[in-house]
Amino acid sequence: MTTYIDFRSDTVTKPTGAMLEAMMHAKIGDDVFGEDVSVNELERLAASMFGKEGALFCPSGTMTNQIAIKCHTQPGDEVICDADAHIYQYEGGGIAVNSGCSVKLLNGDRGRIDSTKVAEAIQPDDVHRARTSLVCVENTSNRGGGSCYDFEELKNIKQVCDENNLAFHIDGARLFNAIIAKNETPKQYGEIFDSISICLSKSLGCPVGSLLLGNTDFIKKARRVRKVFGGGMRQAGFMAAAGIYALQNNIQRLSKDHENAKAIAEVLNDASFVSLVLPVETNIIIFETKGITAKELVAKLKEKNILGYAIAPQRVRLVLHLDTTNEMVAKTIEVLKRLM
Numbered sequence: 001m002t003t004y005i006d007f008r009s010d011t012v013t014k015p016t017g018a019m020l021e022a023m024m025h026a027k028i029g030d031d032v033f034g035e036d037v038s039v040n041e042l043e044r045l046a047a048s049m050f051g052k053e054g055a056l057f058c059p060s061g062t063m064t065n066q067i068a069i070k071c072h073t074q075p076g077d078e079v080i081c082d083a084d085a086h087i088y089q090y091e092g093g094g095i096a097v098n099s100g101c102s103v104k105l106l107n108g109d110r111g112r113i114d115s116t117k118v119a120e121a122i123q124p125d126d127v128h129r130a131r132t133s134l135v136c137v138e139n140t141s142n143r144g145g146g147s148c149y150d151f152e153e154l155k156n157i158k159q160v161c162d163e164n165n166l167a168f169h170i171d172g173a174r175l176f177n178a179i180i181a182k183n184e185t186p187k188q189y190g191e192i193f194d195s196i197s198i199c200l201s202k203s204l205g206c207p208v209g210s211l212l213l214g215n216t217d218f219i220k221k222a223r224r225v226r227k228v229f230g231g232g233m234r235q236a237g238f239m240a241a242a243g244i245y246a247l248q249n250n251i252q253r254l255s256k257d258h259e260n261a262k263a264i265a266e267v268l269n270d271a272s273f274v275s276l277v278l279p280v281e282t283n284i285i286i287f288e289t290k291g292i293t294a295k296e297l298v299a300k301l302k303e304k305n306i307l308g309y310a311i312a313p314q315r316v317r318l319v320l321h322l323d324t325t326n327e328m329v330a331k332t333i334e335v336l337k338r339l340m
């Protein structure tokens with residue numbers, strides 16, 4: 001069997017021996033009855049890290065986002081987000097299906113919106129208009145190439161939300177990447193967001209799982225919506241144990257993925273087949289191809305046992321993660337240099 005260097009996504013990681021060990025020894029119960037000791041512990045741990053009152057363990061980040069949107073809105077409301085946002089691009093039209101809301105898309109800077117654009121996008125209080133009720137940001141931004149918000153800008157957006165009575169949600173599928181890259185703390189985020197979604201299944205290396213964080217009333221409502229969405233799990237403690245392990249062991253190491261991503265990007269910057277590399281701030285590299293389509297380049301890399309992802313006709317994405325070793329990075333750099 002060929003072993004690939006897999007940069008398609010940070011979702012491809014497999015649990016390490018130590019994580020599997022933690023999973024095997026998990027204390028479990030029926031979580032729909034609230035009796036799974038490990039799920040309860042994971043939810044308490046995550047909530048306390050972010051200084052939030054509660055948390056809800058869910059099967060996916062799509063579900064945590066969709067539950068949050070459902071909880072913050074009524075049918076007919078409008079949600080403000082960036083045009084590249086995962087909640088709009090990659091959640092199957094869920095905002096319309098699950099919540100009956102319309103979306104106001106903003107053209108941000110590499111996936112990041114700002115307080116001026118948000119303020120302009122809020123609908124006036126007029127029977128002709130949808131009622132704006134929620135602002136969602138994504139940090140890091142996936143389609144923005146792992147770009148991170150300046151925390152001051154998030155505070156500015158929060159102020160606009162407060163002034164206009166809007167809820168503020170963050171899709172933090174890779175929030176820990178941003179926190180490590182910008183030397184921030186989870187509690188900063190807990191202070192300004194009404195709800196926070198984080199993925200355990202991405203750069204933190206868990207096989208499955210995401211968490212939704214918020215205050216007690218919000219989480220109570222979210223738990224009901226999770227049940228309606230079919231996301232109530234039974235002995236989920238095996239997965240929660242992986243989550244606890246990840247929150248305790250896999251956050252600091254993210255800086256290594258960021259350094260390795262920068263090293264690969266540096267080589268791509270000089271490559272003849274690349275016209276542009278988006279600034280690399282975290283574990284994602286997005287670059288534009290020249291003289292070759294993204295699909296053709298991805299196929300060429302695959303011949304060398306390196307997997308990437310064509311996200312647009314001329315755009316390739318590479319994502320670094322827990323299973324990316326320094327040797328794989330060295331090999332990739334060698335292959336890229338020879339491709340020039």
Ligand SMILES: *Cc1c(COP(=O)(O)O)cnc(C)c1O
Binds near residue numbers: 061062065138173202
């Ligand atoms: C991966 C991802 C999600 C959630 O994806 P799931 O596959 O449903 O867990 C949400 N937002 C962003 C930005 C993501 O990259």
